[in-house]
Amino acid sequence: MESKSVTKKGKVQTSQMTFGQKIWRNRTLLFMCLPAIVFFIAFSYAPLPGIWVAFVKYNYRDGIFGSKFVGMQNFEFLAQSGKLLQLTKNTILYNLAFIILGNLVAVVMAILLNEMQSKIFKKVSQTMMFLPYFISQVLVGLLVFNLLNYDTGFVNTILVKLGMEPWGPYSDKGVWPVLLVIIHLWQTTGYNSVVYFASICGIDEEIVEAARVDGANGWQKIWYIILPSLKPTVVILLLFALGGIVKGNFGLFYNVVGTNPLLYDTTDIIETYVYRATMTDFNFSTASAVGLYQSIIGFLMVMITNFIVKKIEPDYSLF
Amino acid sequence: MAKKKDLDLQSSGPKVKIGTSDKIIRGIGYVVTTFYALACIFPFLIIIGTSFTSEEIIRSEGVKLIPEGFTLKAYEMVVAGGLIWKSYVLTIILTLVGTTIGLSIIAMTGYALQRKDFVLRNGISFFIYFTSLFQAGLAPYYLLMTQTYHLKDSYFAVLLPLLMSPWLIILMKNFVKSIPFEITESGKIDGAGDMKIFTALILPMLKPALATIGLFLALGYWNEWYQSSLFLSSQVTVVPLQYNLYKVVNEVQSLKNSIAGQYISLADVPTESLKMATAVLATGPIVLLYPFVQKYFIGGITVGAVKG
Numbered sequence: 001m002e003s004k005s006v007t008k009k010g011k012v013q014t015s016q017m018t019f020g021q022k023i024w025r026n027r028t029l030l031f032m033c034l035p036a037i038v039f040f041i042a043f044s045y046a047p048l049p050g051i052w053v054a055f056v057k058y059n060y061r062d063g064i065f066g067s068k069f070v071g072m073q074n075f076e077f078l079a080q081s082g083k084l085l086q087l088t089k090n091t092i093l094y095n096l097a098f099i100i101l102g103n104l105v106a107v108v109m110a111i112l113l114n115e116m117q118s119k120i121f122k123k124v125s126q127t128m129m130f131l132p133y134f135i136s137q138v139l140v141g142l143l144v145f146n147l148l149n150y151d152t153g154f155v156n157t158i159l160v161k162l163g164m165e166p167w168g169p170y171s172d173k174g175v176w177p178v179l180l181v182i183i184h185l186w187q188t189t190g191y192n193s194v195v196y197f198a199s200i201c202g203i204d205e206e207i208v209e210a211a212r213v214d215g216a217n218g219w220q221k222i223w224y225i226i227l228p229s230l231k232p233t234v235v236i237l238l239l240f241a242l243g244g245i246v247k248g249n250f251g252l253f254y255n256v257v258g259t260n261p262l263l264y265d266t267t268d269i270i271e272t273y274v275y276r277a278t279m280t281d282f283n284f285s286t287a288s289a290v291g292l293y294q295s296i297i298g299f300l301m302v303m304i305t306n307f308i309v310k311k312i313e314p315d316y317s318l319f
Numbered sequence: 320m321a322k323k324k325d326l327d328l329q330s331s332g333p334k335v336k337i338g339t340s341d342k343i344i345r346g347i348g349y350v351v352t353t354f355y356a357l358a359c360i361f362p363f364l365i366i367i368g369t370s371f372t373s374e375e376i377i378r379s380e381g382v383k384l385i386p387e388g389f390t391l392k393a394y395e396m397v398v399a400g401g402l403i404w405k406s407y408v409l410t411i412i413l414t415l416v417g418t419t420i421g422l423s424i425i426a427m428t429g430y431a432l433q434r435k436d437f438v439l440r441n442g443i444s445f446f447i448y449f450t451s452l453f454q455a456g457l458a459p460y461y462l463l464m465t466q467t468y469h470l471k472d473s474y475f476a477v478l479l480p481l482l483m484s485p486w487l488i489i490l491m492k493n494f495v496k497s498i499p500f501e502i503t504e505s506g507k508i509d510g511a512g513d514m515k516i517f518t519a520l521i522l523p524m525l526k527p528a529l530a531t532i533g534l535f536l537a538l539g540y541w542n543e544w545y546q547s548s549l550f551l552s553s554q555v556t557v558v559p560l561q562y563n564l565y566k567v568v569n570e571v572q573s574l575k576n577s578i579a580g581q582y583i584s585l586a587d588v589p590t591e592s593l594k595m596a597t598a599v600l601a602t603g604p605i606v607l608l609y610p611f612v613q614k615y616f617i618g619g620i621t622v623g624a625v626k627g
Contacts, residue, residue, distance in 0.1 A: 022438045028513035029437045032427040036447065036483060039424070043460075043480055044450035046467075050459025064462060109355065112348040115341075121349070127610050128356035131363070134609045135602055136542035136561040142568050142598055143362035146369065146382050152591060154365055157381035186359065191620065198621045218340035251545065258569070274457050279549065284458040291456020299453045319448070 054288035067285075074289035083273070084293065091248045091269040097181045098188075098249070099241040103234060105189050110196035111226055115218075126197075129190035141255030144183055173266045176257065180267065183256060184249065199233045200226055236309060236316050243305040246297045250275065270294050363606070370394070370595035377591045393592035394600075400578040403600055405557040413478055413559060414540040421482040422533045426525060428483075429491025430517050435500060444492075451485040461549060476550035477559060481539050487532055493622050494528035495521070531619040534612050541605060560601040567597045 023030065049064075054074055056067040078084040109129070116122045132140070147154045148169050156166040169175050203225065211225055250271035257267045259276065270290060277287035302318075310317035365382050373388035380387070397403050428447075432440050454460075470476035498521060506516035522529075540559075547562035556576065558566070566573035574590060577597065 019438070026437050026439065029431040029434055030439060032431040032514070032517070033439075033443050035424045036428040036488065037443065039479075039483060040447055040450050040485075044454070047455035047459040047463045050462055051455055053459060053462065063466075064459075109352070112344075112352055115344050115348045116352065117345065121352075125352045125356040127613060128359050130613050130616075131359055131606065131609065133616075134538065134605050136544055136564070138544050138561045138565045138568070139598055139602055142564070142594065143366065145568075146365050146595075147362060152377055152381040154382050154384075160381075189355075190359065194617050194620045198617075217338050218344045220340075222344070255565075278458045278461050284462060287458035288456055291454075291458060295454055295456055302452055319445070 051288060051292055053284050054292045056285060058283075058285040070285075074285050075293065078286065078289055078293075084290065086265075087268060087270045087273050087290065088246070088297075090266070091271075092245055094177070094180065094248065094269060095241075095245045097177070098184050099238060099245075101181060102185060102188055102192055103238060103241075105185055106192035107196050107227075107230060107234065109189055110193040110200055110230075111222060113193065113197055114200045114226075126190070129193070131190070132187040133191040137251030137255045140183065140187060140252065141258070144179075144256050148179070170260065171262050173263045176263055176267045180252070180256065184252060187252070195233065195237065196230055199230055203229050232313060236313060239305045239309050243302040244298070245301055246270065246294050248272070366595050366598050370592055370599050372592060374589035374592050382591075390592075393589055393596035396578045396589070397593060397596050397600065400576075402557065402577045403560075403563070403597065406560045406563045406601075409474070409557055410541060410560045413474065413543070414537050417478050417481055417540045418533055418536045421487075421536045422529060425483050425487050425491050425532055425536075426522065426529060427517065428488055429495050429528075430521055430525075431513075432488070433492050433495040434503065434513075447485050447488055464550060471550055472552055472555050473550070477543060477546045480546055481536070481543060483536075487535060490535075490619060490622060491528060491532055494525060494531075498524050527615070527618060530612075531615040531622075534615050535619060538605075564597050564601045568594050 017025070053064045053067075055069060055071060056064065057070050057073075058064065058067045062068075075084075113122055113126060116125075145153070148167075150156060150166060150168040150170065159166055169179060207225060208221060211221055216224065248269035248271040250269075253267060253269055253272050254275065257263055257272075259280075260267075274287045274290050274294075277283045277290070306318050364384055368384045368386050369377060369382040370393055371386035371389050371391070372383045373390045373392070376383070376388045431437055432444050432447075434440060464476055465471045468476075470479075502520050502524070503516055506520050511519065542561055543559050544561040544565050547559050548565065551558050551562065553572075563573075563577070567577050571590075574588065574593060578588065578593065
């Protein structure tokens with residue numbers, strides 16, 4: 001059947017076929033994509049019309065499209081109350097810290113791992129560093145609680161033994177920006193350093209040898225060979241991360257901080273607010289208004305960063 | 320592809336004479352790496368230590384790195400409660416079914432979308448990729464799942480949304496890219512159809528990709544708690560392991576359910592050590608398995624990072 005079309009003659013015919021004929025010839029390939037297409041229609045495209053709920057005053061009886069249309073009222077309320085600004089600020093500041101410090105620490109760890117001579121040490125330490133990536137965010141929440149809670153937490157048992165005052169971070173909103181950044185780094189550094197470690201391993205040994213012969217010391221090797229070779233990877237990964245700057249790490253914040261109103265000022269991000277509005281308050285209109293605001297900003301951020309990536313390194317641009 | 324294999328066993332630079340600066344860097348490296356690696360496993364040791372510590376000691380002295388008043392009571396109660404085994408069975412079924420279905424679809428799609436002669440490849444690729452650029456958000460998704468699909472309290476609400484993601488399909492495409500198109504062409508010349516070419520010629524060559532992506536999927540199912548928290552209400556008693564852990568940690572009622580009537584008053588329930596024992600049981604299989612499969616994840620991260 002289709003095998004004939006591979007011959008020279010068949011190839012000439014391909015260009016003369018109509019679009020419908022081409023698709024008919026690709027019907028098996030189209031069929032192979034069909035389950036995925038159905039999946040994304042059902043779970044990603046089908047919810048899109050529901051965004052309308054952001055523009056109505058939702059009530060259960062009338063449904064999304066029967067409820068009273070209120071225009072931009074849901075957005076105005078969020079903007080005027082200052083909630084939107086606070087959520088955006090928290091989300092972006094946390095992400096900036098995660099991105100910048102996360103990549104910095106990952107690069108440092110990758111360089112240090114590369115310097116290790118003992119293979120077994122390298123392998124064992126890399127395996128240990130990778131462990132936090134494999135566990136659920138629920139467990140992360142429990143691990144942190146074990147360390148920090150007031151009554152039985154590990155930190156407080158040490159402080160008390162040393163005759164110091166116990167510490168209660170779960171009622172101290174000021175410390176969470178630092179704590180959350182540390183927890184995030186703890187969970188992601190093993191994962192993030194893999195990419196940089198791979199780039200370092202890809203450096204041509206001859207360049208390093210040549211530098212050695214010319215008398216370069218260890219610091220110079222890192223500064224003049226390793227770091228410059230990592231620069232493109234760092235820039236690309238930073239830019240892509242910036243594309244997701246308004247998307248928060250819901251699992252981390254929800255499991256570590258939980259629903260603790262004492263800490264909302266410094267720990268409430270867009271995702272946690274939307275989750276509570278949906279699941280606790282059933283305030284679908286407000287939740288959707290915040291969600292739509294986030295989706296639009298997020299979309300613009302990806303477009304902008306992709307545009308920049310395309311300018312500096314066309315091979316890496318997403319589209 | 321060839322490079323990723325020896326990534327985690329990479330040799331350590333040339334054997335040239337070592338200067339003072341190298342020794343300093345190496346020294347710093349060993350110290351920092353050791354401390355960091357220990358910090359990564361330290362919180363796990365506390366969970367394990369505390370799970371074997373008697374409740375009175377936890378309440379009076381706090382959590383323990385090394386068990387004191389060694390007891391298996393928490394484990395006995397969780398095991399006797401029976402709920403954890405049901406959670407295990409549910410989680411294993413979800414993981415096996417979800418990974419098998421998801422992986423099959425991702426592999427087929429990834430192959431078809433990498434075929435140069437498929438006229439719709441760019442259109443469909445963008446159709447899938449667009450879903451990661453713009454999302455409806457949680458509230459419309461929740462309303463659709465519960466009111467249109469009626470998936471509230473259904474395990475399908477957990478199984479289906481985790482089947483695939485644009486990122487995993489792109490990852491598969493990147494793996495397929497390394498297989499020369501000539502393989503497909505040779506199949507065509509032999510008269511094989513596209514499906515036959517895929518199953519007989521391409522799939523065997525995709526083994527590393529299937530392992531990597533299958534493990535990403537399986538990890539997603541094993542660690543799933545989010546969809547469960549959205550769609551499985553308190554009406555559902557048997558929930559996936561991690562959501563069960565979430566409930567045991569955060570809800571007193573669930574803690575009581577997990578040990579099914581083995582207490583007289585709540586004050587007698589060893590709540591803290593129970594949480595730890597549940598955490599150890601829910602996470603144990605992952606911690607035991609991951610050192611053996613981590614190379615596949617490393618392969619996936621490096622292949623995926625090149626083009627996201």
